[in-house]
Amino acid sequence: MSTTSASIGGPLRIQKLWLTDFRGFPGPNPSEFSLDGKNLLVYGENGSGKSSIFYALSGFFSLKDAKKLREHKNVFSGEAEANCRVSVEFSDGTAPVDWTLSVHPTSIGPRGSDPRVVEAALRRACLDYRAILDTNYLHGGGKVNLFKVAVDHLLRDYAVTATGGTPTTIGALWEQVLRAKPSVQSTASMARINQACLEFNTAFRAAFPALLPIINELLGILGCGDLEIHDFLTPGLTYKKEFFIDRRKIEGQELNPVLTFRRTPLTTPQTFLNEARLSALGLSIYLAGRLACTPTAPGTALKLLVLDDVLIGLDHSNRLPVLDVLKKKFADWQIVLLTFDRVWFEMARSYLNDAEDWNSVEVFERTDVSRGIPSPLVRPVGTNPTEAALAQASAFLADNHLPAAANYARAAFEESLKRFCEKRAVHLSYRIDPHEVNTGALLSAIESWLSGQANRVRFMAVIERVKLYRGMVLNPFSHTAPPAIARNEVSGAIAAVEALYKYAAKQENPGDPIAIAKRITQMAGPSTDELHEALGCLRAAFHEGLTQFCQRKTLRVPFRARNLDLEALWAEALGDQVRLFPAPNDGIPALIEAERRWLISPVSAAVLAGVTQPELARVLALLVPAGTNRLILDTL
Numbered sequence: 001m002s003t004t005s006a007s008i009g010g011p012l013r014i015q016k017l018w019l020t021d022f023r024g025f026p027g028p029n030p031s032e033f034s035l036d037g038k039n040l041l042v043y044g045e046n047g048s049g050k051s052s053i054f055y056a057l058s059g060f061f062s063l064k065d066a067k068k069l070r071e072h073k074n075v076f077s078g079e080a081e082a083n084c085r086v087s088v089e090f091s092d093g094t095a096p097v098d099w100t101l102s103v104h105p106t107s108i109g110p111r112g113s114d115p116r117v118v119e120a121a122l123r124r125a126c127l128d129y130r131a132i133l134d135t136n137y138l139h140g141g142g143k144v145n146l147f148k149v150a151v152d153h154l155l156r157d158y159a160v161t162a163t164g165g166t167p168t169t170i171g172a173l174w175e176q177v178l179r180a181k182p183s184v185q186s187t188a189s190m191a192r193i194n195q196a197c198l199e200f201n202t203a204f205r206a207a208f209p210a211l212l213p214i215i216n217e218l219l220g221i222l223g224c225g226d227l228e229i230h231d232f233l234t235p236g237l238t239y240k241k242e243f244f245i246d247r248r249k250i251e252g253q254e255l256n257p258v259l260t261f262r263r264t265p266l267t268t269p270q271t272f273l274n275e276a277r278l279s280a281l282g283l284s285i286y287l288a289g290r291l292a293c294t295p296t297a298p299g300t301a302l303k304l305l306v307l308d309d310v311l312i313g314l315d316h317s318n319r320l321p322v323l324d325v326l327k328k329k330f331a332d333w334q335i336v337l338l339t340f341d342r343v344w345f346e347m348a349r350s351y352l353n354d355a356e357d358w359n360s361v362e363v364f365e366r367t368d369v370s371r372g373i374p375s376p377l378v379r380p381v382g383t384n385p386t387e388a389a390l391a392q393a394s395a396f397l398a399d400n401h402l403p404a405a406a407n408y409a410r411a412a413f414e415e416s417l418k419r420f421c422e423k424r425a426v427h428l429s430y431r432i433d434p435h436e437v438n439t440g441a442l443l444s445a446i447e448s449w450l451s452g453q454a455n456r457v458r459f460m461a462v463i464e465r466v467k468l469y470r471g472m473v474l475n476p477f478s479h480t481a482p483p484a485i486a487r488n489e490v491s492g493a494i495a496a497v498e499a500l501y502k503y504a505a506k507q508e509n510p511g512d513p514i515a516i517a518k519r520i521t522q523m524a525g526p527s528t529d530e531l532h533e534a535l536g537c538l539r540a541a542f543h544e545g546l547t548q549f550c551q552r553k554t555l556r557v558p559f560r561a562r563n564l565d566l567e568a569l570w571a572e573a574l575g576d577q578v579r580l581f582p583a584p585n586d587g588i589p590a591l592i593e594a595e596r597r598w599l600i601s602p603v604s605a606a607v608l609a610g611v612t613q614p615e616l617a618r619v620l621a622l623l624v625p626a627g628t629n630r631l632i633l634d635t636l
Contacts, residue, residue, distance in 0.1 A: 010091070010300070011299070011300055011301070011302070011332065012090055012091060012092060012116055012120075012300055012301060012302040013035070013037035013038075013090070013091040013302065013334050014035045014037070014088055014089070014090060014091070014302070014304070014334060015034075015035060015036060015037055015089040015090060015091050016032060016033065016034055016035065016036075016087075016088070016089040016096070017032070017033040017035065017053070017056065017057070017086075017087070017088055017089075018030035018031065018032050018033075018085075018086070018087040018088075018096070019031045019033075019052060019053070019056055019086060020083060020084065020085045020086075020087070021073060021074045021077050021079050021083045021084040021085070022052060022056055022069075022072050022073075022074065022084055022085070022086055023049065023051075023052035023055060023056075023072050023074060024047075024048070024049025024051075024052040024074070024374065024376055025049055025052055025074065025375075025376060026074045026076055026077035026079070026368070026371075026373055026374075026375055027074065027077050027079040027083045027084070028077075028079055028083055030087065031376065031378055032378070033053065033361060033378065034359065034361075034380065035334070035336075035359060036359060037091045037334075038334075038356075038357050038358055038359045039334060039335040039336070039337070039357055039358045039359070040335070040336045040337070040358070040359050040360070040361065041337050041345070041348055041349065041352065041358055041359070041360040041361075041383060042336065042337065042338045042339070042360070042361050042362075042363060043339060043340070043342060043345035043360075043361075043362045043363065044338065044339075044340060044362070044363035044364075044376075045340060045342075045363070045364060045365060046340055046365075047365045047374070048363045048364055048365040048376050049363055049365075049374075049376040050308075050338050050339075050340060050363050051128075051308055051338070053336065053338060053363075054126065054128060054306055054308040054336075054338055055072060056072075056086045057124075057126060057304065057306050057336060058126035058306065059072070059086065059099065060086050060088060060099050060105065060117070061117060061120045061121045061124045061126070061304055062104075062106065062121055063106050063118070063121045063122070069084060069085070069086075069099060069100065069101050069104075070084070070101055072084065076371075076373040076374065077371075077373065078371070081101060082100070082101060084100075084101060085098050085099060085100045085101075086098070086099040087099070088117075090116060090302075092116075097114055097116075097117065105117035105118075106118050106121055116301075116302065119301040119302065120301065120302040120303070120304055122157045123157060123290065123293060123294050123301070123303050123304075124302075124303070124304040124305070124306070125153070125286065125287070125289075125290040125304070125305050125306070126304075126306040126308075127283075127286055127306070127307055127308070127310050128307075128308040128309060128310060129308070129309050129310055129312055129313070131153075131282075131286060131310070132278075132279055132282035132283060132286070132310055132313065133282075134148075134149050134282075135149060135278075135281065135282035135285050135286070141268060141270075141271060142268065143256050143267055143268065144256060144257060144268070144269065144270065145253075145254050145255060145256060146232075146255040146256075146257060146285070147234070147253045147254050147255040148253070149255075149285075149286075150170075150204075150255050150289070151170065151171060151174045152171075153286065153289060154211070154285065154286065154288075154289030154290075154292075155170045155171075155204070155207050155211070155289055155292070155293065156169065156170065156171035156174075156293070157169045157170075157171055157293045158170045158171075158203075158207045158210075158292060158293045159293070160173070160203040160206065160207070162199055162203070163195075163199055168203075170200070170203055170204060170207060173196070173199055173200040173203055173204075174200060176196045176199070176200070177193070177196045177197055177200050177237060177250060178250075179196075180192045180193040180195075180196040181193060181239070181248075181250065182239075185241055185248075190239070190241065193239045194239060197236070197237040197238060197239060197250070197252075200237055201234075201236040201237055201252075204234065204236075205234065205236075207292070208231065208232045210292045211232075211288055211289065211292045212229055212230070212231070212232075214287075214288035214291050214292055215229050215284045215285055215288040216228055216229060216284075218283075218284035218287055218288055218325055218329070219280060219281065219284045221321055221324055221325050221328065221329075222280040222283070222284065222318070222321050222322065222325065223280070223318060223321050224277055224280045224281070224284075226261060226262045227259065227260075227261050227273070227277055227280070227281060228259060228260050229257050229258065229259045229285075230258045230259065230260065231257075231258040232255055232256065232257055232258065233254075233255075233256045233257075233258060234252065234254055234255050234256070235251075235252040235254055236252050237250055237251070237252045237253065238250070238251050238252050239251075257269075257285075259281075261273060261277075269281065275313045275314075276313060276314050276315060276318050278313065279310070279311070279313030279314050280314070280318070283310060283311075283322070287305075287325065287329070287330075290303075290305070291329060291330075302334060303330075303332060303333040303334065304333065304334050304336070305326075305330055305333045305334070305335045305336070306335075306336045306338070307335070307336070307337050307338065308338045309338060309339055309340060309341075311339070311344070312341070316343060316344060316347060319344055319347070319348075320347065320351060323348060323351055323352070345360075345362075346385065349381075349383055349384070349385050350385060350415075350418075352383050353383055353384040353385060353386065353387075353419075355383060358383040359380065359382070359383060360380070360381050360382055360383045360388075361378055361379060361380050361381060362378075362379045362381050363376050363377070363378055363379075364376065364377045364379070365377075385411075385415050386412050386415040386416055386419065386501050387501075389408045389409075389411040389412035389415065390408070390409070390412045390494060390497065390498055390501070392408045393405045393406075393407075393408035393409040393412060393490075393494050394494060396408060397487070397490055397491060397494065400487070402485050402487060402490050403485065405490050405494070406473045406474075406485055406490050406493065409473055409474065409490065409493045409494050409497055410439075410473070410474050410475075412494075412497045412498075412501065413439060413466065413474050413493075413497045413500070414439055414442075415501075416497055416500045416501040416504045417439055417442035417443065417446065417500075417504070418442065419501075419504045420442075420446055420500070420503070420504035421442060421445060421446065423504065424449065426445050426446055426449045427445065427449070428441065428442070428445045429441065429445075439470075439474065443463065443467070443470075446463065447460075447463060450463070456544065457513060457540055457541060457544035458509065458510045458511065458512060458513060459503065459510060460513075460540035460543060460544060461510055461513035461516070461536055461537045461539075461540035461541070462496075462499050462500050462503050462510050462536070463500075463540070464536040464537070464539040464540040464543070465496040465499060465500075465532065465533055465535075465536030465537075466493075466496045466497060466499075466500050466536075467536075467602075467603075468492070468496065468532055468535065468536060468603045468608055469489060469492065469493040469496060469608075470602075471602060471603075471604065471605070472485065472489050472493075472605050472608075473485060473489050473490055473492075473493035474493055474497075486605070486609060488528045488529075488609070489605065489608065489609075491528065491529055492528060492529050492532040492608075495529040495532075495533070496532065496533075496536070499533070513536075513537035513538070513540050513541045514537070514541050514620075514623075514624060514629070514631075516533065516534065516537045517534045517537040517538050517541070517616065517620050518620065518624075520533065520534035520613075520616070521534060521613060521616050521617040521620055523613075526613060528611070531611045531612070531613065531616060532608065532611065534616050534620075535598065535603075535608075535611055535616060538598065538599065538616065538619055538620060538623065539566075539598070539599055541623065541631060542566075542592075542599045542600075542623060542631075542633075543566050545623070545631040545633040545634060546566070546569060546570065546573065546633060547569065548633070548634070549573075549580075549633040549634070549636065550569060550572070550573060550580075553579075553580050555572060555573060555576060555580070556576075557569075557572045566600055567600055567601065570592075570600050573589075574589060574593070577589045580636075581636070585636055588632065588636075591622055592622070595618075595619050595622060598615070598616075598619050599619065599623075
């Protein structure tokens with residue numbers, strides 16, 4: 001049974017979730033979601049069964065199952081009702097726990113309730129967009145009343161001390177009020193209901209000071225610092241004593257937030273605030289309630305937060321701060337974040353791609369051909385889009401699906417360049433249309449940035465290596481009607497992008513390019529990928545050596561708005577070769593010019609296919625004369 005760092009002895013986490021014949025996931029075989037003790041980011045297109053995950057977790061970790069499991073039974077599968085179940089494997093190494101038609105993990109069955117599930121059910125938060133609506137939109141034009149939201153969700157398990165020093169919760173005190181509602185209005189029964197209301201009112205009001213600062217802090221993180229909740233007003237519960245039973249009721253079930261927007265009081269925020277602020281307000285209220293309640297949780301208890309498309313009221317620019325909230329305030333929770341928005345899913349993956357505590361899956365609608373029924377496809381993709389694209393490229397390469405492998409290699413290439421620019425604050429030219437910031441623009445910006453870096457030749461070798469494939473595999477126009485892409489080209493491109501990614505994201509320090517080229521040219525039977533790596537190293541070393549040589553010799557070139565590329569710089573050097581290469585070194589330019597295809601010109605597919613170990617050994621011998629470790633240009 002699998003375990004992770006959140007394993008035996010540590011905080012409890014969910015390892016795996018199985019849905020069998022549950023809603024959108026027909027039996028008889030279970031559909032598996034591997035959390036591995038981590039948070040989970042889920043993309044599911046409409047109709048794919050994404051929300052089934054929400055209902056499974058919400059129902060499994062529930063003390064009051066609002067919907068019996070039978071009502072979640074898949075109606076298309078034709079399987080027996082008894083096959084419907086939700087199963088969860090925890091990180092403590094024990095057997096999976098089942099929610100079946102006959103028993104729920106929190107119910108008192110033959111084996112008793114499961115204390116782990118009970119603890120999690122007390123503190124979990126499962127929110128969908130309808131929960132956010134409850135905080136604002138469902139109140140018409142009148143005051144917002146959060147009483148039901150508070151006693152059912154926000155402050156249900158807020159720990160308080162009852163009369164006599166007995167520890168309890170606000171939810172338990174509310175239940176006590178409901179139980180104390182008298183059927184016969186005797187003196188004793190009236191005393192009980194009045195005492196129950198008094199205890200509830202005291203505890204309820206005492207919770208507000210803990211809730212308010214958390215709400216306002218979350219609003220600030222979400223970019224809504226101009227919106228502030230100052231207090232909650234409640235008249236307090238009282239029992240209305242009436243002769244007729246249908247007129248007897250518990251009055252005072254009100255909780256009205258006192259809030260301001262830009263210091264202006266708002267009694268009906270749903271009338272004046274835009275959807276983004278209302279969503280941020282609702283989300284802050286719900287999350288603050290969970291944070292206010294969870295300090296009483298045992299240190300090893302599972303604290304679960306499930307969010308199903310709660311961000312659809314926010315535009316994309318306002319969604320990333322929600323990830324900041326989760327990172328800063330819910331670091332000790334296990335989070336499941338579900339969305340149908342593909343753009344947001346990719347944004348979140350990119351934002352989280354350095355985080356080791358997240359997994360990602362995609363859920364797609366498809367048809368079980370043998371039965372003719374919907375049967376979703378669950379595909380783990382990893383949180384890191386670059387690593388996922390590289391893995392998919394390698395998988396397609398193994399299946400000899402070269403055009404598909406090339407496309408994924410190109411996707412990884414783009415992600416690596418973007419990550420490089422982000423990590424090192426590389427400046428890019430502004431473009432109104434971000435699609436115009438293509439791989440060519442990114443590469444140019446990176447090369448300009450490298451010109452001012454120490455040991456740049458080491459990093460230029462990585463760039464030169466990927467540039468070998470720019471006209472073929474990594475060309476954005478080469479895949480809609482692809483030419484005959486060679487397997488070695490695709491394999492080499494994948495290896496080159498992997499090297500770029502290691503430097504871009506993991507900031508690994510590439511080795512000395514001359515040392516790498518020497519090692520490869522002296523190997524017994526180097527692979528094609530290794531030969532391509534050596535070629536990239538030689539090109540980078542020559543470019544850097546020529547640049548330093550021209551600067552040292554004060555080569556005068558016409559002014560240009562941008563840095564000279566290698567071909568232009570070599571052309572200028574040839575134009576002044578009489579001065580730069582006097583005898584006895586006057587034969588060197590011709591020797592270098594003879595190796596133009598390897599050192600200077602853009603590398604074509606035909607040239608790349610012709611790379612051999614002897615060819616590279618000859619070029620290396622030219623650049624680094626025997627008995628030295630310096631480029632020949634450095635000695636002139």
